[in-house]
Amino acid sequence: VYHLKTARQEARVDSFLQQQYLPALRAAGIAPVGVFKPIGNDTAADRRIYVFTPFTSLKQWEQVGKTTAPKLLAAGGSYENTAYTNPAYNRLETIFIKAFDEMTGLTAPKLDAPKSERVYELRSYESASEKIFRNKVQMFNAGGEIKLFSRLGFNAIFYGEVLFGPKMPNLMYMTSFANMPDREAHWKAFGADPEWKKLSALPEYQNNVAHIDITFLRPTTYSGL
Structure with a gap:
């Protein structure tokens, strides 16, 4: 950065x-x-x-x-x-991120919208301890959170855990949308999805995120993603 x-x-x-x-x-x-x-x-x-x-x-x-x-x-x-x-x-600023098991590399989004209109959402989830952080990583992988994002068409670029960075322990992931209204519609569908309601209500996955940072980005004209 x-x-x-x-x-x-x-x-x-x-x-x-x-x-x-x-x-x-x-x-x-x-x-x-x-x-x-x-x-x-x-x-x-x-x-x-x-x-x-x-x-x-x-x-x-x-x-x-x-x-x-x-x-x-x-x-x-x-x-x-x-x-x-x-x-x-x-x-x-340099941040090293290790890809999650459920998505092992950067993936170009399947979007037809011009780059100047797209919205790329970068999220950082911090946890209160290393043990609690592992629980959130498990929720993304084995718990099925990544699969849910995929089913709902979030056009994820990557999901990963930060190996070296300024806000550890934390994970980061990026999703992409045609525009801001498209982003709002996707998150509304995510929050209302029965699978998410069931997953987020499980006792083992409570209080595993202490702080969230959200950054809205746009690709440069020469970006490969």
Whole structure:
């Protein structure tokens, strides 16, 4: 997650991602890479760009760090060679997510709507302890929550547990919709579904989420998702 202060920084990071980062990863056999910005990003004090890069394993991530990353840093662009007085971004946040058993990789959405109208919903669920967190993960997998999302057509991009990040223990997942009214209709159907009412009422799954963060995103024109 890139944290930015100005439109100039945003443009510089956009150029780097589109012209260098994504092509380099495609050459390394890593795709699709999703690039998103929060809705209302242009007027935010903390502008952000979210980059979702799918690695098959930590070993592959290490290999890319040894081969592709040095080539990118050696390139002569304004992103790589920025002066310390004129940084390309404010801060860069890295989160490692391990895919759930019920959905083992990034999946492109089946949406006909233009990218400019789509709504991608990123959710982070924090739990009060590691044990309680495992219970929520089980609810998604063996409990059938992922299957319910699938049946109701939520067009999920991924579901996963955070291995390294700032808000652990937590899981994250992303769903996608044609537009905001479509998103509202899907969640209304989810809340009214008998299967969800039964699952959420089970004693073993009570109080397993302590805090929820929801971020609405739109893909960039060059995003692979």
